[in-house]
Amino acid sequence: MDHLTVTEPASPNSITSPYGLYITMQWLRKVNGVNKYHWGLFLATGEPPNGQLLHATDLNRQPLDLRLEIRKVKDPRKSRTLVTCLQISTLRSMEIMEACAKSVRLMNPRHVPFGEMRWTCRVWVKEVLLTLDNGGYIKLPMTVDSLEGYCQAAADSHLDRIGNAWIYNDTRWLSSPPPQKPSTNQSSYYGPSEMVIDSTRDRRDPRSSQSHSSGQQYFGPKPMITEASTQRYYGPKPMITETSY
DSSP: OOOOOOSSOOOSSSOOOTTEEEEEEEEEEEETTEEEEEEEEEEEOSSTTOEEEEEEEOTTSSTTOOEEEEEEESOGGGOSSEEEEEEEEEOOOHHHHHHHHHHSOTTOGGGOOTTOSSOOHHHHHHHHHHHHHHTTSSOOSSOHHHHHHHHHHHHHHTGGGTTSOEEESSSGGGSSOOOOOOOOOOOSOOSTTOOOOSSOOOOSOGGGOOOOOTTOOOOOOOOOOOOGGGOEEESSSOOOOOSOO
């Protein structure tokens, strides 16, 4: 498998790849023996570790009432829940990144990808990566479904690094195949990145899934530390954000 060329040695301690596109994995909790994460995308500027975080969030909203949020982040590793950042490609244009992110029809039940029951942060990340790949802006090394298993395995292997995230500044995290995971039957919702990680996905019509009741409590993590003046929110409702912990 070809790996990204980096100008500096890969470091577990900082983001060093200019214009690197990373998948971020933030710890949520364990459900039925499976670790759950909040998934996002981070695009570094020409002066890393500065960059922008893009993710589908339901912070201060009903569970899984997701909206796109784009925010400047000085250093993703300041997040108390970040487990790992996984570089998947490079992209020099934030405008292209934002356009592809906004083009995904998040929360539209008619556009839930085949094999998924509903929109989640994980599903949104996969759709954005697929949009970038289809547009020729990046070249994915495998299908997004296969990539999902590698992301899960990489995060699981560095779970002890919560709050001191392990950074991959190249694609060597894709060198070893992920372990097989048993399927689980989930009966409760525990955060914005609910997911089934093996190949035996629920093949029901995704539009038939019922929405969560309004009385459910939110169990997701706080967002990465950002500057309030740089936050941009895309949705019909105003959003309350926290700038410190």
